[in-house]
Amino acid sequence: MRIVRAGDAGLLGAVAAGGVLGSVGRYAVGLALPHDTGAFAWSTFLVNVTGSLGMGVLVVWVLSMTSPHPWLRPFLGVGVLGGWTTFSSFALDFHAMVQAGHGLLAAAYLVGSLMAGLVAVGLGISLGERLFGRRP
Numbered sequence: 001m002r003i004v005r006a007g008d009a010g011l012l013g014a015v016a017a018g019g020v021l022g023s024v025g026r027y028a029v030g031l032a033l034p035h036d037t038g039a040f041a042w043s044t045f046l047v048n049v050t051g052s053l054g055m056g057v058l059v060v061w062v063l064s065m066t067s068p069h070p071w072l073r074p075f076l077g078v079g080v081l082g083g084w085t086t087f088s089s090f091a092l093d094f095h096a097m098v099q100a101g102h103g104l105l106a107a108a109y110l111v112g113s114l115m116a117g118l119v120a121v122g123l124g125i126s127l128g129e130r131l132f133g134r135r136p
Helices: 009-032 042-064 072-084 087-099 103-132
Strands: none
Touching: 009 042, 009 072, 042 072, 042 087, 042 103, 087 103
Protein backbone atom coordinates (compact mmCIF):
# COMPACT_ATOMS: atom_id res chain seq x y z
CA MET A 1 0.00 0.00 0.00
CA ARG A 2 1.34 3.39 -0.98
CA ILE A 3 0.42 6.26 1.32
CA VAL A 4 1.91 9.11 -0.70
CA ARG A 5 1.06 9.30 -4.40
CA ALA A 6 2.95 11.09 -7.12
CA GLY A 7 1.95 14.73 -7.03
CA ASP A 8 1.10 14.74 -3.32
CA ALA A 9 4.36 16.39 -2.26
CA GLY A 10 2.97 19.90 -2.70
CA LEU A 11 -0.17 19.10 -0.72
CA LEU A 12 1.89 17.50 2.05
CA GLY A 13 4.13 20.56 2.05
CA ALA A 14 1.10 22.84 2.39
CA VAL A 15 -0.23 20.82 5.33
CA ALA A 16 3.22 20.81 6.95
CA ALA A 17 3.61 24.58 6.47
CA GLY A 18 0.20 25.14 8.02
CA GLY A 19 1.13 22.84 10.88
CA VAL A 20 4.27 24.86 11.55
CA LEU A 21 2.24 28.07 11.75
CA GLY A 22 -0.41 26.59 14.03
CA SER A 23 2.07 24.81 16.30
CA VAL A 24 4.31 27.84 16.71
CA GLY A 25 1.24 29.94 17.48
CA ARG A 26 0.06 27.43 20.08
CA TYR A 27 3.52 27.34 21.64
CA ALA A 28 3.50 31.14 21.87
CA VAL A 29 0.13 31.08 23.63
CA GLY A 30 1.53 28.51 26.07
CA LEU A 31 4.44 30.83 26.83
CA ALA A 32 2.11 33.81 27.26
CA LEU A 33 -0.32 31.90 29.53
CA PRO A 34 1.78 29.43 31.53
CA HIS A 35 0.19 27.26 34.22
CA ASP A 36 1.45 25.01 36.97
CA THR A 37 1.01 21.25 36.63
CA GLY A 38 -2.44 20.40 37.93
CA ALA A 39 -3.80 23.94 37.47
CA PHE A 40 -6.45 24.99 34.95
CA ALA A 41 -4.76 25.05 31.54
CA TRP A 42 -6.04 28.32 30.13
CA SER A 43 -3.68 28.23 27.14
CA THR A 44 -4.92 24.80 26.02
CA PHE A 45 -8.53 25.82 26.63
CA LEU A 46 -8.05 29.02 24.61
CA VAL A 47 -6.42 27.39 21.57
CA ASN A 48 -8.94 24.55 21.46
CA VAL A 49 -11.95 26.86 21.68
CA THR A 50 -10.60 29.38 19.16
CA GLY A 51 -9.61 26.50 16.89
CA SER A 52 -13.20 25.22 17.01
CA LEU A 53 -14.48 28.69 16.17
CA GLY A 54 -12.00 28.91 13.30
CA MET A 55 -13.03 25.52 11.95
CA GLY A 56 -16.67 26.60 11.85
CA VAL A 57 -15.80 29.75 9.89
CA LEU A 58 -13.41 27.83 7.62
CA VAL A 59 -15.98 25.24 6.58
CA VAL A 60 -18.52 27.88 5.56
CA TRP A 61 -15.86 30.00 3.83
CA VAL A 62 -14.54 27.12 1.73
CA LEU A 63 -18.06 25.97 0.82
CA SER A 64 -18.95 29.51 -0.26
CA MET A 65 -16.19 29.51 -2.89
CA THR A 66 -16.92 28.55 -6.46
CA SER A 67 -13.65 26.70 -6.93
CA PRO A 68 -11.34 26.92 -3.91
CA HIS A 69 -7.76 25.85 -4.32
CA PRO A 70 -7.61 22.13 -3.48
CA TRP A 71 -4.92 22.79 -0.86
CA LEU A 72 -6.79 25.56 0.97
CA ARG A 73 -8.81 23.41 3.36
CA PRO A 74 -5.94 20.97 4.10
CA PHE A 75 -3.54 23.90 4.67
CA LEU A 76 -5.88 25.80 7.01
CA GLY A 77 -7.92 22.96 8.54
CA VAL A 78 -5.47 20.08 8.94
CA GLY A 79 -2.34 22.22 9.01
CA VAL A 80 -2.95 25.54 10.77
CA LEU A 81 -5.93 24.57 12.94
CA GLY A 82 -4.62 21.04 13.50
CA GLY A 83 -1.34 22.49 14.73
CA TRP A 84 -3.11 25.20 16.73
CA THR A 85 -5.42 22.85 18.65
CA THR A 86 -4.30 20.01 20.88
CA PHE A 87 -6.31 17.09 22.18
CA SER A 88 -3.26 15.40 23.68
CA SER A 89 -2.37 18.40 25.86
CA PHE A 90 -6.02 18.65 26.89
CA ALA A 91 -5.97 15.00 28.01
CA LEU A 92 -2.63 15.41 29.80
CA ASP A 93 -3.78 18.59 31.56
CA PHE A 94 -6.97 16.81 32.68
CA HIS A 95 -4.94 13.88 34.01
CA ALA A 96 -2.56 16.22 35.86
CA MET A 97 -5.48 17.97 37.56
CA VAL A 98 -6.89 14.64 38.72
CA GLN A 99 -3.47 13.47 39.95
CA ALA A 100 -3.00 16.74 41.84
CA GLY A 101 -6.25 16.09 43.71
CA HIS A 102 -8.25 18.73 41.83
CA GLY A 103 -11.10 16.47 40.72
CA LEU A 104 -13.73 19.18 40.62
CA LEU A 105 -11.45 21.48 38.63
CA ALA A 106 -10.66 18.59 36.26
CA ALA A 107 -14.36 17.91 35.75
CA ALA A 108 -15.01 21.60 35.07
CA TYR A 109 -12.11 21.64 32.60
CA LEU A 110 -13.40 18.52 30.84
CA VAL A 111 -17.02 19.61 30.55
CA GLY A 112 -16.14 23.27 29.98
CA SER A 113 -13.72 22.46 27.17
CA LEU A 114 -16.17 20.17 25.38
CA MET A 115 -19.11 22.54 25.75
CA ALA A 116 -17.10 25.63 24.80
CA GLY A 117 -15.68 23.84 21.76
CA LEU A 118 -19.12 22.77 20.56
CA VAL A 119 -20.57 26.23 21.12
CA ALA A 120 -17.56 27.82 19.40
CA VAL A 121 -17.87 25.68 16.26
CA GLY A 122 -21.57 26.59 16.09
CA LEU A 123 -20.75 30.27 16.51
CA GLY A 124 -18.06 29.92 13.84
CA ILE A 125 -20.59 28.46 11.42
CA SER A 126 -23.03 31.29 12.20
CA LEU A 127 -20.29 33.88 11.77
CA GLY A 128 -19.24 32.27 8.50
CA GLU A 129 -22.82 32.37 7.26
CA ARG A 130 -23.04 36.08 8.06
CA LEU A 131 -19.73 36.75 6.35
CA PHE A 132 -20.01 34.41 3.36
CA GLY A 133 -23.73 33.61 3.08
CA ARG A 134 -23.52 29.85 2.79
CA ARG A 135 -24.55 27.04 5.13
CA PRO A 136 -22.48 23.81 5.23
